[in-house]
């Protein structure tokens with residue numbers, strides 16, 4: 001919504017319906033599109049990329065946000081469990097970047113921003129697959145940044161702490177909100193709104209010389 005407020009046409013690619021968000025964005029006078037896309041499928045992402053190219057003229061700003069974090073003890077985790085998390089959280093950046101990078105290179109301008117997590121560094125019990133996927137996004141971004149800078153493309157990651165979202169509110173994470181808030185310099189629970197400004201900054205021309213970076217947006221979490 002913030003990118004739409006700033007005049008960007010937006011595509012919401014999600015496995016869940018996003019028509020309500022599209023309607024909100026359209027009220028701001030931009031073009032908006034919801035595309036059903038399964039981030040665990042390279043074919044689904046490629047088809048979405050083609051639709052974005054034909055209906056929106058390509059993608060200048062890619063925000064990789066889809067992610068799952070099922071709590072699982074490593075010893076009870078099957079390889080299929082591991083693969084599912086890695087495919088949605090990490091393999092997807094491969095397919096998404098394949099879809100958008102050529103167009104960005106052609107234009108000589110592009111922003112790739114992936115949502116990682118402070119667990120890339122701290123690790124998180126019951127989340128070895130998740131923590132590995134989030135660290136992978138950061139290493140990928142740093143490497144791709146090195147290849148893309150000369151084309152006017154920046155590649156960065158944002159690492160939130162524990163954010164109050166419908167999924168964390170309904171999950172085991174909810175019991176940690178208060179405890180973690182006390183371990184932060186800013187002693188309140190993070191909300192999605194806290195990520196909006198940092199995201200808009202990385203997407204903007206103001207951040208043209210910022211690349212390969214991980215912006216920790218975690219209220220000053222002391223573990224990291």
Ligand SMILES: NC(=O)c1ccc[n+]([C@@H]2O[C@H](COP(=O)([O-])OP(=O)(O)OC[C@H]3O[C@@H](n4cnc5c(N)ncnc54)[C@H](O)[C@@H]3O)[C@@H](O)[C@H]2O)c1
Nearest residue numbers: 014015016038039040065066067117160161162163165167
């Ligand atoms: N909530 C937190 O505390 C927190 C902290 C750090 C990082 N993150 C990261 O932020 C991102 C969003 O997290 P959230 O808490 O808002 O989660 P959420 O579950 O509320 O949202 C995740 C989104 O991803 C979509 N999604 C899930 N599987 C998909 C698939 N196969 N294909 C396409 N879309 C799919 C969901 O439909 C949903 O819209 C994730 O990458 C998460 O790892 C969250």
